[in-house]
Amino acid sequence: xxxxxxxxxxxxxxxxxxxxxxxxxxxxxxxxxxxxxxxxxxxxxxxxxxxxxxxxxxxxxxxxxxxxxxxxxxxxxxxxxxxxxxxxxxxxxxxxxxxxxxxxxxxxxxxxxxxxxxxxxxxxxxxxxxxxxxxxxxxxxxxxxxxxxxxxxxxxxxxxxxxxxxxxxxxxxxxxxxxxxxxxxxxxxxxxxxxxxxxxxxxxxxxxxxxxxxxxxxxxxxxxxxxxxxxxxxxxxxxxxxxxxxxxxxxxxxxxxxxxxxxxxxxxxxxxxxxxxxxxxxxxxxxxxxxxxxxxxxxxxxxxxxxxxxxxxxxxxxxxxxxxxxxxxxxxxxxxxxxxxxxxxxxxxxxxxxxxxxxxxxxxxxxxxxxxxxxxxxxxxxxxxxxxxxxxxxxxxxxxxxxxxxx
Numbered sequence: 001x002x003x004x005x006x007x008x009x010x011x012x013x014x015x016x017x018x019x020x021x022x023x024x025x026x027x028x029x030x031x032x033x034x035x036x037x038x039x040x041x042x043x044x045x046x047x048x049x050x051x052x053x054x055x056x057x058x059x060x061x062x063x064x065x066x067x068x069x070x071x072x073x074x075x076x077x078x079x080x081x082x083x084x085x086x087x088x089x090x091x092x093x094x095x096x097x098x099x100x101x102x103x104x105x106x107x108x109x110x111x112x113x114x115x116x117x118x119x120x121x122x123x124x125x126x127x128x129x130x131x132x133x134x135x136x137x138x139x140x141x142x143x144x145x146x147x148x149x150x151x152x153x154x155x156x157x158x159x160x161x162x163x164x165x166x167x168x169x170x171x172x173x174x175x176x177x178x179x180x181x182x183x184x185x186x187x188x189x190x191x192x193x194x195x196x197x198x199x200x201x202x203x204x205x206x207x208x209x210x211x212x213x214x215x216x217x218x219x220x221x222x223x224x225x226x227x228x229x230x231x232x233x234x235x236x237x238x239x240x241x242x243x244x245x246x247x248x249x250x251x252x253x254x255x256x257x258x259x260x261x262x263x264x265x266x267x268x269x270x271x272x273x274x275x276x277x278x279x280x281x282x283x284x285x286x287x288x289x290x291x292x293x294x295x296x297x298x299x300x301x302x303x304x305x306x307x308x309x310x311x312x313x314x315x316x317x318x319x320x321x322x323x324x325x326x327x328x329x330x331x332x333x334x335x336x337x338x339x340x341x342x343x344x345x346x347x348x349x350x351x352x353x354x355x356x357x358x359x360x361x362x363x364x365x366x367x368x369x370x371x372x373x374x375x376x377x378x379x380x381x382x383x384x385x386x387x388x389x390x391x392x393x394x395x396x397x398x399x400x401x402x403x404x405x406x407x
Contacts, residue, residue: 318339368397
């Protein structure tokens with residue numbers, strides 16, 4: 001293969017890469033709706049070899065930038081000026097550490113090119129908060145988000161409602177294991193999210209008419225695979241349906257606190273802490289009993305309220321759930337084994353709130369409470385609170401909390 005530069009890439013330099021384009025096909029109409037840019041090197045060098053060489057040379061972001069620019073030039077030129085939707089891929093480290101390089105390259109896209117950025121499922125395990133922040137920046141820049149390889153790690157299903165992808169791509173192995181209960185569970189969770197969010201579901205690896213039928217059973221709305229194309233150096237005519245891939249930024253939920261998101265239309269109740277503790281523990285139990293495990297996020301005002309018994313419970317939760325995080329003033333990065341921690345500024349509104357959020361594929365519940373600041377014994381401290389199972393509110397509360405994990 002052509003060597004990846006081992007030194008810094010000079011301004012204006014171009015790595016020797018190009019792209020071929022594989023279509024996304026609407027499974028109901030057979031119309032081609034979009035194209036995925038698949039990176040290739042000299043002589044058809046496989047993309048994994050290119051990525052590994054670039055990673056070893058410390059040039060991964062530069063390689064992905066070169067691939068992105070190549071696809072943008074092709075889309076502008078080969079489409080003949082026709083509107084086209086283009087999917088591109090980003091590695092997790094580029095997404096969370098070098099996004100500026102990608103945003104700069106995206107500034108080169110032509111007006112008639114609509115962009116969707118694919119994020120691999122494994123990125124969610126590596127840095128959920130970083131992925132959420134980067135995805136929001138991409139959405140603000142006009143790019144929709146697609147989540148790739150869903151089903152490789154079924155526990156990652158809990159992250160889908162938090163990342164809010166416009167497109168969910170089922171891992172190709174699911175077509176081959178369609179009768180496996182685990183596959184059915186993955187498909188059901190994705191279908192539930194797609195119905196609630198109005199998202200597209202893509203089945204990868206469709207090679208035969210029988211695969212196409214399996215994709216429909218899994219709930220896919222679009223497909224990719226050798227049944228239609230292995231990837232070509234052209235953009236054949238396609239049906240442009242931009243509303244299906246339009247980005248939907250999360251917006252203000254990332255800047256507010258959960259209690260600020262409650263709104264004036266909900267009934268606010270008052271109760272002492274000792275009566276709210278059973279509610280909090282019930283939500284924890286709900287998380288453990290859900291068939292598709294959810295994430296659990298909690299805010300405890302200050303680390304002093306995250307006592308030994310609570311630490312033990314949350315450590316047990318972390319061993320059994322995909323992601324558990326707690327926030328509070330002076331909260332350390334790992335306040336209990338397996339638990340992600342984040343410190344809050346004393347003037348952060350969340351520092352006066354007690355919130356427990358359970359959010360997953362089939363689960364949404366939250367206790368959202370605000371300390372009234374009254375003096376007295378800890379167990380008698382008064383809170384005004386809401387308990388909600390409204391998925392929109394629970395999701396917004398999760399966004400508010402996950403967004404703070406990067407600070």
